[in-house]
Amino acid sequence: MVDPAKQQLMGLRIVEATYQPLEKTIRTVGRIDYDERKLKQIQTKIEGWIERLYVDFTGTFVKRGGPLFSIYSPELVSAQEEYLLALQAKTRIGSSPFERVAASGRSLLEAARRRLLLWDITPEQIAELERSGTPTKTLTLISPIDGFVIEKMALEGMRVDPSMVLYKIADLSTVWVYTDIYEYELPLVKVGQEAMVRLSYYPGRTFRGRVIYLYPYLDSKTRTAKVRLELPNPSASQLKPGMFADVELKVALGKRLAVPHEAILDSGTRQIVFVESGEGRFEPKEVTLGLRVDDRHEILAGLKPGTRVVASANFFLDSESKLRESMGAMAGMAGMERMRMDKMQGMEGMGGRQ
Structure with a gap:
């Protein structure tokens, strides 16, 4: 049990599990090449x-x-x-x-x-x-x-x-960009999806292309699949085959039940959040996780919308532990002070009998 005063002392923050619009950004590196067609x-x-x-x-x-x-x-x-x-x-x-x-x-x-x-x-x-x-x-x-x-x-x-x-x-009026995507990201990438490409040669400028092909095999060493983008080449010589580029693919996931990533305590075998159960009490609750998007994590099972959880599970455990240590130390000091006072009173009593 953690009363409101202790919560304030610990800096404890409570958030609600809510449906939020999630957008996943896949960042990778690509290489410009000729359009084989x-x-x-x-x-x-x-x-x-x-x-x-x-x-x-x-x-x-x-x-x-x-x-x-x-x-x-x-x-x-x-x-x-x-x-x-x-x-x-x-x-x-x-x-x-x-x-x-x-x-x-x-x-x-x-x-x-x-x-x-x-x-x-x-x-x-x-x-x-x-x-x-x-x-x-x-x-x-x-x-x-x-x-x-x-x-x-x-x-x-x-x-x-x-x-x-x-x-x-x-013909360089269009070029291809080859990039590699990790296997766990493949379900998020679709043909026709927009891609943003940036090159160090043109700082501050963004080129827009689209995914035109997902290769049907994986590299067994890197566990990545090759993805091919098509990119218009405005001046036919601006984007040159052989150039390297930074590639971003944004994936709109729609509204999904999510909590801050820090609210999750991962034990290695289970993922847990601390749910507020009333009157300063918090209970561990096992959850099933979906995608992580930046600082948020999708919850597939274990929580309902509106459930109040501790915003930082690790911080909660650390703070509670430190608070107990602090309270224990204060109690110990108070006990020592009482013992010292009792001892002094005993000495005074002995002097009076003489």
């Missing part, structure tokens, strides 16, 4: 020799449709000649009174055109071939996207074939 490899579909490079160093920004290199290929020249012959044949037999003959001419021309398109010759280049009537010696390959050249293997004069990668181009 926006990476392009440049290869030829024909054998030949590179005659000229238009993009001759790594890091160059290229526009979609911009020239990368020109290639000479005997196969390409032959395919253009076949197309021109098919075009001439269609012109000659296109007006034939025999439909089967005219259809054959159209079919031959279409097959020759498809062959050129499959070799990445553009419709504009085919139209120019029809206009000029002369095969071009070289084919100019163009960039399929806006982006930065992140790898360049092409060299002037190099012999190339379809198996060779000549350029790698990355």
